[in-house]
Every structure is written in C-alpha cells, then in structure tokens.
Amino acid sequence: MTPQEVDTRALRARYPDVFDRPASARLAMPAMIVAAFAVLVYGLVDLDFSPSRFLAGLSQLGWISLMMIPPDPGSSLPVYLKALGETLSIALLGTTLAAFFALPVSLLAARNIVPSNILRFPVRRFLDSIRGVDTLIWALVWINVVGLGPFAGVLAIAVSDFGAFGKLFSEAIEGADQKQVEGIRASGGSKLHEIRFGLLPQVLPVIAGQVLYFIESNTRSATIIGIVGAGGIGLQLAEQIRVLEWQKVSFLILMILVAVAAIDFISGKLRFAIIGRRAVA
C-alpha cells in the first residue's frame, strides 16, 4: 500500500485529537506573538524611537568607530595600567570580603543548619533585598559614605556579592550529604563539630569554585563601577568617553577585554584544579 492510498478520513475519525486541536491551543501561540509584537511597537513609540533618529545615530556611531582606529593610549599608558591594577584589586578584595562575611550568614540561611522557618525567613529576605540592588547603586551609596575612590568600589562589590554569596553558599550547604554530619553526631560531636568536620569539607570546594567564578565576573563589575566614580579603569574610560578621546577609549576597551580574558583563563584553570571538571554556579 503506497502512502497515497491511506484513508485519511478513517484516520481522522480514529484519532480526532491529533488532527483537530482545540481552537484555544491553536490560537494561543499566534495570540502571544501578536501581543508581544504589540507591546514592542508601543515600547518603540513610547521610548521615542524614530527611523531618522536611528539612522542619524548610526552614522554618528560609524564616525565614532572610524575615529577609534587605531587604538592609541597616547602618553597615559602608565596611568591606565595602574587603573587596571586598581580594578583587579577591587574585584579580588571585594569578593574576598564578601565571601568572608557571607559564610557565617549562609549557615543561618541553610535549611539543614537552622530548621526553623521563622528564623530563616528574615535572613533570606535580607539577602534577597541586598541582591535586588545593583552593584552600581551600592557604589553610589558608598561614594556618599567614604568618598570617591577605589575603596568605595571595594565596599560596593563586597556588599552586593554578600547577598549573592549568602544565597549560593546556603544552597551549597543544603545540597551537602547529611550522612557525614550524622556520623559525627553519632560519635558524640557537638553542633559545631558537625559543621566543621561533617559539612565544611564537603562544601568548601564548591564555595571556593564559586568565589573564583565571582572574582572573574567581578572583574567586569569592577570596570563599570568606576563609571560612577568608584575608581579603577572604568573611571578612566568614562572620562575619555566624555572628552571624546576615541582612540584612548578603544585602547581602554581592548585593555579591559584582554584583562577579562586573562582572568577567565586563570580562574578557569584554578577552578578545575580545585573542584575537578564539575560545573559551577
């Protein structure tokens, strides 16, 4: 029997739901697409998009790109290198501070350490609210408190990562195997012994991996908090953009890309050395 001879009518009668999906199911997808498109159009209008403005901007952007070539630091290469060092310092110090303070707090937020929901809830919400505020906002706040400069950047990264670490660490602790903790308890260990010998050996490699990953991603964050005045290479970048020194701008962007790639490479190697080829974060 060739395919043409199959009686489609009989098949239709036998499997009605394969051939006739209900109208709601068939219309759901196009309706969603139309709705998404409608919101897009409304957004474009509301946000002052116009083709002429777009084209003018594009040609402007083309000019800017042309003026960026070739990248050239002028005579300020030493200043930029120092700023880059400052950025890396901000990332390293901020992440370490955050991890240091987040570890005890994350114990309080983990279900297997603090079983009481009433105790855990405020800690978790507290961490959530810290994470809800962007690093740049923290940087602005700290600039108000300690003044312009890299120190404000360190504190901004430390605070915003504190929220993220608290959550990640507590998840790592909750994912730990309870058998070892029970073993310690069975041999007469106290609650602190359980944490020190049953839990920490399991979670420390995971935590170390996460901290390294954050140092990596904070190198990026540290470049941008300079834009609001918190030190590092972002400060130089924002200044050069404002005075339209495009060759220096492109050089700074290249520097950032190279630095980020180098840090990625190093911390990737380190992470594999510490925790093996397991995925983190």
Add this chain to the structure above:
Amino acid sequence: MTTAVSILPEQQLAVLNAAYRQAVARRRWRLLLGIGTFAAALLLAAIGAEVNLRTLFTYFGNFLSYFDRIFTLDSGQRVWTDVGEWLWGWRKWLKMLGETLLISYVGTLIGATLAFCLNFFAAENTSPAPWLRFVVRRLLEFARTVPGIVFALIFVIAFGLGPMAGVLAIAIHSTGALGKLFSEIVENADMKPVEGIRSTGASWLSCMRFAVVPQVTAGYASYALLRFEINVREASVMGFVGAGGIGQELVVAIRKFYYSDVSAILLTIIVTVFIIDITTGWLRGRLFGKEART
C-alpha cells in the same frame, strides 16, 4: 565492654602511620602554599585599592548612619510613620519604572531576535562555514564582554540622551549573552532530524527551520525570559549615564542627598525586581515544566 577493633602490631602500624602523615603533610603543604599566595595577592590588592582598615572601621559607622538617614523624613520622623509623605513622588516614579520595564522588554526582544538570527552560524553543528562561525563567535564575545553600561555611555553620545541609548545598549549586550546560550542549545540538539530533512534535498534554511527550530524554541524562550529578568536590573541603572529609566531619578536623589527619596526609589526598584523575578519564574515553570528551569 570489649571493642571489636583489632589493633595492629606496632611496626606495621608505624609504616601505615608514616604513609598517612606523608600524604597529609603534602596536602597541608599545598594548602598552606595556596593560602600564602592568596594572602600575598590580597595584601597587594589592598595597597592597590588604597584600603585602610582603620578608615573602614570609622566609615562603617557612617554607613550605618547613612541607612538611618535614608529612613528618616525631613521632619525627623521615621519614613513608615508617614507613607504618603515618603512616597510623595509615586506617580512620577511609577512612570519611570514603566519606562525601565519597557526599555528592558524592547531591549531583550531585539537582542533575542538578533541572537536567534546569529546563533545558527555560531553553533558547531549547524554553521555553514568555519570562517563564518569564527567571525560570528568573536562578534558575540565582544558584545558580551563589553559591559552594557559602556555601550550606553557611547550610545548616549551617538544617539543623544534618552531611553533609546539604553534600549540599544541592552539589546547589544543581550545579543552577545543570548547568542552564546542559544548556540549551546543548538549544539545539544539531536542531529537526526537535520539529516532526515537534508536527505530530501532541502536547503540549509529549511533544515534549520524544520529540524532544529522545533527542538530548541522552548529552551530559547526560557533563556530569553531569564535574560529579561537580568535586564530589568540593568535597565534600572542605565539612567546613571543618561540612558533613561528610573536610574535618572535615583542618581539625582543620591547625589543631592534627598535621603528619604533614596529609600523610596530603592524600595520601588526592589519590589519591581521581586515581582518580575517571581512572575518570570512562574511563567517559565508554567511554559516549560520544572526541568527547563535553570
């Protein structure tokens, strides 16, 4: 009570103990070395970033008192005693928040569309030519690595102040991030349907349309929603460089020391981010089941 543990003879035990100590000593030595290197790096970083522990402790008091101040109204009362006075600008702030959400929506959609168009060229298994894959991958990498706010700074100069620069900055950054994630999904897709379609003599485009796209759309939508969530946060700070949204109001309030406004705007931002997080989380769970959640 007698124990069942058998004690080995002394000389046998000594050998085992020595081996154990040696193994542990090597690990401890390596750990110590690691900690030493790390401490040295920290010290170097502390000097580089002009950190002074003494100033940190003096300033920490300032930090706490800053929070005391932002929760105090001009009249000296706590903000929650007079919510109407605290949130006096809610009409304006809600409008700016709406603008922020629109910026992230339009930016995410444009970015996801561009990423959708580009990712098939970047994926190992579907790219038509190796050189094309190389070029597209480097392009996506560039868009991903340069922070969104740097794009915003440059676009503000090219396109003028306003939300347009923010939208484009978010769109470019999302293209880079989503392009990579999308191409990873494509690389994990089953290639048998592609072979089946190619064996009927179909073009590359039809292969993608009928064999790959049906497998990957759910993953794409999930990642795009996740990206939207991230972009809402990002859009809330785009105003710092003049690229539209609530950030504009916030930066003015912080710089001009309008303390109670700072806490009010922060509150609206945090609540919005919470709501968006919960909604998209729910939507992703609804649309793709639990396994698609990342």
